[in-house]
Amino acid sequence: MAFIEIAEMKKTFHGDGEPVKALQGIDLEVAEGTFLGVMGPSGSGKSTFLSILGGLCHPSSGRIAIDGIELYSLGGERLADFRREYLGFVFQSFNLVPYLTALENVMLPLAVKKRMSTAHKRDEARQVLDRVGLGKRCGHLPSQLSGGEQERVAIARALVNRPPLILADEPTGSLDTVTATEIMQLFRGLNEEGQTLVMVTHNPENRDWFHRTVMLRDGLVSDDCRQRGKMQEEVI
Numbered sequence: 001m002a003f004i005e006i007a008e009m010k011k012t013f014h015g016d017g018e019p020v021k022a023l024q025g026i027d028l029e030v031a032e033g034t035f036l037g038v039m040g041p042s043g044s045g046k047s048t049f050l051s052i053l054g055g056l057c058h059p060s061s062g063r064i065a066i067d068g069i070e071l072y073s074l075g076g077e078r079l080a081d082f083r084r085e086y087l088g089f090v091f092q093s094f095n096l097v098p099y100l101t102a103l104e105n106v107m108l109p110l111a112v113k114k115r116m117s118t119a120h121k122r123d124e125a126r127q128v129l130d131r132v133g134l135g136k137r138c139g140h141l142p143s144q145l146s147g148g149e150q151e152r153v154a155i156a157r158a159l160v161n162r163p164p165l166i167l168a169d170e171p172t173g174s175l176d177t178v179t180a181t182e183i184m185q186l187f188r189g190l191n192e193e194g195q196t197l198v199m200v201t202h203n204p205e206n207r208d209w210f211h212r213t214v215m216l217r218d219g220l221v222s223d224d225c226r227q228r229g230k231m232q233e234e235v236i
């Protein structure tokens, strides 16, 4: 059994005009520990794919299982629990809360942990901020941080629950090359520690970091390529 199993995943958006067939039947199996890249032209369905994989958007049809758990047969509350336990999200727009410090932003996913003391939450958040090299920026507001630093806060927030799967949509899209490389190194480090990563990107240079790259075109997988790249060993 693969860690991620996707069969016949379809999504059609029904808005005011013509329905949009964003995904037209995706079949994919991903092994645990894979660093997977998802690429393809604008509008090919990458973000839709990631949102469905992340339990944020119901597919029109098809099945998705992560670690053997059928995502969309879980009810709303259990799906939310699953997301909290299994998934870390990093979005391009960071989605940091502007009036909270870096530390407070990272503590947010721990808010639901009623039995964890605030001091413990602070410690955990500080540790992950250290991990992403921002130990000295804990008290800064997002507006007092550079783009790359904000991105790293967003990554720290995705990591604080130690999720087995991290989903990232264009995490390096708005960063300069040096900062983008730092972020890719950070992701690779996490992957080497065992986390499975799925990253959407436009940048062809990022392919070198992935174990495997899936290309989407018109809501279908047009290419699926396994490579060694900058990784030490192949997972799949």
Ligand SMILES: Nc1ncnc2c1ncn2[C@@H]1O[C@H](COP(=O)(O)OP(=O)(O)OP(=O)(O)O)[C@@H](O)[C@H]1O
Pocket: 013, 014, 015, 020, 021, 022, 040, 041, 042, 043, 044, 045, 046, 047, 048, 049
């Ligand atoms: N909520 C929505 N309602 C209607 N159509 C949508 C919605 N979200 C996405 N779409 C459409 O679905 C298609 C796929 O969109 P998606 O955002 O997944 O593409 P993408 O590959 O992530 O593109 P980009 O590289 O520009 O981010 C597009 O045609 C888009 O306009």
Ligand SMILES: [Mg+2]
Pocket: 046, 047, 048
């Ligand atoms: Mg997108």
